[in-house]
Amino acid sequence: MDTIEGLIRQLVSVYFFMVIAYVLLSWLPNARESFIGEWLGKLVEPYLAPFRRIIPPIGGMIDISPIVALFALRFIDDGLIAILRFIIP
Numbered sequence: 001m002d003t004i005e006g007l008i009r010q011l012v013s014v015y016f017f018m019v020i021a022y023v024l025l026s027w028l029p030n031a032r033e034s035f036i037g038e039w040l041g042k043l044v045e046p047y048l049a050p051f052r053r054i055i056p057p058i059g060g061m062i063d064i065s066p067i068v069a070l071f072a073l074r075f076i077d078d079g080l081i082a083i084l085r086f087i088i089p
Helices: 002-025 035-054 065-087
Strands: none
Touching: 002 035, 002 065, 035 065
16 A cells, blocks of 8 residues: 555656646746657646646736646645545555
């Protein structure tokens, strides 16, 4: 049980930092067009897309959807762990 919980936490943490890295790449010119930027985009953009459809940018420029997506990711992590603890006592 602890190993499965630890694995879930590790995977969610890695994805959490991938989202942060992808957002930080948007601050650098042409960084998203690099190999790493495109690779991160393929992995992170499908998760961010639903949040971007729901939450419009503030003032037309500031996109807060990644912040909401990161909070949701933590809730998903906690929810998966709670379900796992319920199923496997």
